Each structure stands twice: as structure tokens, then as C-alpha cells.
Amino acid sequence: MSKIVLITGASSGYGKATAKAFADKGYTVVIAARNKEKLDAAKTQTGADSSFVMNVTKPEDWNAVKKFITEKYGRLDILVNNAGGGVAIKEVSELSVEEIDSTIKLNLNSVIYGCREFADMMKQQKTGTMINISSVCAKECWPTWSVYAAAKAGVLNFSKGMYLEMQPYNVRVTCVIPSSASTGFQSSCGIGETTDKLLPEDIAQTVLYIAELPQRAVVEDVTVWGIDKQVNPL
Numbered sequence: 001m002s003k004i005v006l007i008t009g010a011s012s013g014y015g016k017a018t019a020k021a022f023a024d025k026g027y028t029v030v031i032a033a034r035n036k037e038k039l040d041a042a043k044t045q046t047g048a049d050s051s052f053v054m055n056v057t058k059p060e061d062w063n064a065v066k067k068f069i070t071e072k073y074g075r076l077d078i079l080v081n082n083a084g085g086g087v088a089i090k091e092v093s094e095l096s097v098e099e100i101d102s103t104i105k106l107n108l109n110s111v112i113y114g115c116r117e118f119a120d121m122m123k124q125q126k127t128g129t130m131i132n133i134s135s136v137c138a139k140e141c142w143p144t145w146s147v148y149a150a151a152k153a154g155v156l157n158f159s160k161g162m163y164l165e166m167q168p169y170n171v172r173v174t175c176v177i178p179s180s181a182s183t184g185f186q187s188s189c190g191i192g193e194t195t196d197k198l199l200p201e202d203i204a205q206t207v208l209y210i211a212e213l214p215q216r217a218v219v220e221d222v223t224v225w226g227i228d229k230q231v232n233p234l
Contacts, residue, residue, distance in 0.1 A: 030068075031043060056106070076122070079128070129173075133155075176210070181203065
């Protein structure tokens with residue numbers, strides 16, 4: 001059987017492109033997202049083997065997708081924690097408590113829940129790869145992105161600690177830190193969509209490369225910028 005891959009947030013953007021990249025290489029791909037209609041379309045468009053409707057901010061949904069994967073495939077080789085979103089991009093003083101909590105839950109808690117859910121399985125397998133998608137906001141600063149940046153910085157540092165926990169079991173944990181791409185992300189959180197040279201397919205190829213490295217090699221983290229981006233440090 002080909003390797004089993006679970007990708008969250010796979011109905012659009014980086015996740016959808018990553019699902020297609022893995023499916024095109026012959027992996028058995030399970031895609032997950034909240035919107036069933038979009039997920040069904042993405043399954044057809046990417047060639048994924050299965051789809052699973054879930055909310056990554058709910059631990060019980062993680063338990064359910066693990067049960068589904070265990071019963072259908074018996075294992076998970078690659079977990080791609082891609083689901084995330086801006087929720088509300090505003091100055092901190094303008095954010096509601098609900099918006100703050102939702103941003104942290106979607107962008108950080110969900111990654112922790114996913115790694116927690118599949119850690120024991122991969123420990124028992126003595127192999128596996130967890131790839132957590134962060135953002136350049138984890139390393140650089142822009143106004144109105146503070147809470148989102150805090151969550152994504154948490155993903156980066158969580159990934160480092162998780163790797164040290166999983167390393168004795170031959171399980172790899174990597175953090176991918178992408179720049180912005182035209183994925184619909186900006187529109188979904190109420191700001192104007194940008195036109196970027198970086199494409200979702202570029203991040204997909206990065207994730208695929210990490211997964212296909214020999215088991216003896218691990219990427220700690222990798223930052224991928226579009227060639228058109230400039231950063232002015234604080």
C-alpha cells in the first residue's frame with residue numbers, strides 16, 4: 001500500500017495544492033476541511049482517495065478522523081497540519097475576545113491537537129512525518145497581524161519541541177513557513193486580496209520534498225518567500 005497522507009484545510013489554497021501534489025505521486029491522500037461541498041469538489045479535482053468533514057479546532061473531530069483513518073487504512077504516514085486563517089486582522093485594541101480566542105484556536109491549538117492525536121500511532125509505527133504550516137508572520141512583524149503572528153510563532157516553536165519528543169521514535173516534525181500567495185486567505189478575513197508571484201503549488205512542492213527525503217534526513221524548518229516580497233525589519 002502507498003503511504004497514507006492526511007491534509008487539513010485541503011478544500012482550497014495550500015492544502016488543496018498539496019493534496020494534488022501527493023496524489024499525483026501515487027500517495028493515498030485523505031483531505032479534511034469544514035465545508036463538505038468544497039471538500040467534495042477538491043476530492044475530485046485533486047485525486048484524493050478520501051475526504052473527511054471536520055473542524056480542526058474541536059478535539060473530538062480529531063479523534064473521529066483518527067478512528068476513520070485507523071479503520072480504513074490502519075496507519076498514517078504523513079500528517080500535514082495546514083488548516084488556518086486570519087479570522088480578524090485588526091489592531092489588538094479593536095479585537096474582541098472571541099476573535100482573539102478563535103485566531104489562536106484555529107492557527108495554533110489545531111496543530112497541537114493534530115500532532116497529539118497521531119503521536120502514539122507514529123510512535124508505535126516507529127516512523128512518520130508531521131509537517132506543520134506556519135507563516136512568515138512567525139518571524140516578521142506587520143501592524144494588525146499581531147495575534148495571528150503570535151499563533152504562527154507558536155506553531156514554529158511547538159514544532160521544534162514536538163520534534164524532540166518524536167525523534168527517539170524515528171518520527172520527523174517539520175515547520176514550513178510560507179509567504180503570502182493568492183489563495184483567498186486575505187478575502188476570507190476581510191482584507192483586500194493580494195496578487196503574489198508565490199503560488200500554492202510552490203508550497204505544495206516544498207511539503208512533498210520534505211516528505212520524500214530519506215528517513216535519515218529531517219528539515220527543522222524552511223521559509224519560502226515569493227521573489228517579489230521585501231521585508232523591512234522592525
